Amino acid sequence: xxxxxxxxxxxxxxxxHTLKSWFSLVYDFFRFFFLYSSAHIKRLAIFFEQNKNILxxxxxxxxxxxxxxxxxxxxxxxMAIGVLIAPFLxxxxxxxxxxxxxxxxxxxxxxxxxxxxxxGENVFQTNIxxxxxDKIITYTVEKGDTISTIAKKFDISxxxxxxxxxxxxxxxxxxxxxxILPVSGMSHKVxxxxxxxxxxxxxxxxxQKIADFPFNDFANPETFSLVExxxxxxxxGVKPSVVxxxxxxxxxxxxxxxxxxxxxxxxxxxxxxxxxxxxHMALDITSPVGTPIVSAQNGTVVKTSSGIWDGGxxxxxxxxxxxxxxxxxxxxxxxxxxxxxxxxxxxxxxxWVGLTGRTTGAHVHFEIRRNxxxxxxxxxxx
Numbered sequence: 001x002x003x004x005x006x007x008x009x010x011x012x013x014x015x016x017h018t019l020k021s022w023f024s025l026v027y028d029f030f031r032f033f034f035l036y037s038s039a040h041i042k043r044l045a046i047f048f049e050q051n052k053n054i055l056x057x058x059x060x061x062x063x064x065x066x067x068x069x070x071x072x073x074x075x076x077x078x079m080a081i082g083v084l085i086a087p088f089l090x091x092x093x094x095x096x097x098x099x100x101x102x103x104x105x106x107x108x109x110x111x112x113x114x115x116x117x118x119x120g121e122n123v124f125q126t127n128i129x130x131x132x133x134d135k136i137i138t139y140t141v142e143k144g145d146t147i148s149t150i151a152k153k154f155d156i157s158x159x160x161x162x163x164x165x166x167x168x169x170x171x172x173x174x175x176x177x178x179x180i181l182p183v184s185g186m187s188h189k190v191x192x193x194x195x196x197x198x199x200x201x202x203x204x205x206x207x208q209k210i211a212d213f214p215f216n217d218f219a220n221p222e223t224f225s226l227v228e229x230x231x232x233x234x235x236x237g238v239k240p241s242v243v244x245x246x247x248x249x250x251x252x253x254x255x256x257x258x259x260x261x262x263x264x265x266x267x268x269x270x271x272x273x274x275x276x277x278x279x280h281m282a283l284d285i286t287s288p289v290g291t292p293i294v295s296a297q298n299g300t301v302v303k304t305s306s307g308i309w310d311g312g313x314x315x316x317x318x319x320x321x322x323x324x325x326x327x328x329x330x331x332x333x334x335x336x337x338x339x340x341x342x343x344x345x346x347x348x349x350x351x352w353v354g355l356t357g358r359t360t361g362a363h364v365h366f367e368i369r370r371n372x373x374x375x376x377x378x379x380x381x382x
Contacts, residue, residue: 132278133182134215136164136231141176150178157184163239182215183277186237190226196360203237206273207360210234212280222309224360235277251275256294256346264296264321264380265346267329267366268353281374286363291353293329293364295343296381297321301350304335313365314357317350319343330365331357 139150147170151158161167163186164179172178181187186203200207210216211224213233219225226232251272256265270287274280299321306315313330317337320326333354337343343350353362368377 133180135182136187136233137180139178139180141172141174141178143174145172145174146170147172150180154180156181159239159242160184160186163242182233183213183235183279185233185235186239188232188234188237190228190230190232192228194226196224196226196232199232199234200237200360202240203234205234205237206284208284208363209236209274209280211358211360212274214279221312221358256296264327264368264377265294266381267293267296267364270363273361273363276376276378281376282365282367283377284363284365286361287353289333289353289355289362292349293332293351293353294346295319295348295350296327296366296368297325297345299325299327299343301337301339301341301343302326304337304339306335308356310357312358314359315351315354316357319350324371326369328365328367328369330367331355331359331363 133154139154141150147158147161147167151161160181161178164181179187185205188199188203190199196207196210200210207224210232211218213235216232217230219227252270256267256269266285268285268287268291270285270291272283273286274282274284276282297319299319301317302320303318304316305313308314310316313328315332315335316328316330317332317335318326318328329350331354332351333356335351337348337350341348353364355362359365366377368375368380
């Protein structure tokens with residue numbers, strides 16, 4: 001009896017010792033794993049912090065032309081992971097299965113089954129996206145469509161629809177396919193030796209409009225070099241055969257003049273070469289290089305940049321005009337103020353017209369922001 005009890009105690013002690021050893025091993029393993037992981041995560045974080053600017057500079061190169069390929073590759077990578085794990089999710093979580101809707105419908109009460117199959121009467125109606133279009137799309141003419149209604153639907157001119165589709169009359173038929181440009185103007189296939197200047201001259205528009213359209217690609221965004229065969233959007237371009245009889249109205253910036261209240265004065269006297277649009281919420285005012293530019297409203301200088309690029313603005317000045325308003329003057333040849341200076345509307349020369357940044361000719365790019373949001377300057381100028 002005594003021997004049996006001693007054997008039992010020995011076994012208990014052995015099991016207890018084994019458990020302690022096992023728990024000790026588990027504890028040591030997780031402790032080591034935690035320390036090892038922490039060290040490597042910190043090392044990875046330090047490496048990322050030291051080298052992240054390489055990726056940032058890469059994505060900002062050439063006006064961000066590599067952003068889109070980077071996003072596409074990332075999206076394809078995420079989609080590939082989704083395809084790989086989809087079978088596992090479908091087996092483990094039936095809600096993700098393609099048969100989930102039919103399974104769920106079988107479990108619904110009769111009343112709810114009826115509700116589950118009711119659809120809206122306009123379920124097949126196509127709604128045109130309101131986001132900016134980055135390319136030419138194809139539209140199929142529907143019953144009741146006219147060139148006028150199609151142009152209005154896509155916010156472009158009637159002439160743009162006609163010119164792009166070589167239409168000589170207003171006659172269109174159901175089922176016809178029409179090419180629709182993202183903006184009013186023309187599209188152009190680049191030929192050997194052409195430049196934004198020759199193309200703009202051909203279509204009687206400003207080269208700066210071609211350069212400013214955000215979805216036009218350039219081999220070098222600083223020199224606006226083109227690749228033979230690429231398609232350019234020419235905003236406000238006119239069909240060459242129409243140019244001889246087409247008269248463009250010239251708008252003169254009548255300023256600067258004295259202002260009162262919350263109004264703004266013109267920053268200089270010149271020709272408005274480009275008005276505000278969804279892709280260019282500013283005014284471009286052309287004038288010879290060296291023309292003085294004045295502050296459009298009283299305020300305080302909050303930023304000056306003498307860089308030759310600065311995101312395309314070149315040498316520029318930003319002024320806080322109070323009441324939530326700020327103004328920006330870009331492409332200057334020189335600056336006459338410093339940060340902290342007080343300026344008066346129409347009286348303080350802040351700089352001179354130049355050719356710095358993303359510009360095809362001498363002009364000032366004038367922006368007004370209200371509470372940080374770009375607004376059409378014409379609504380505020382006097």
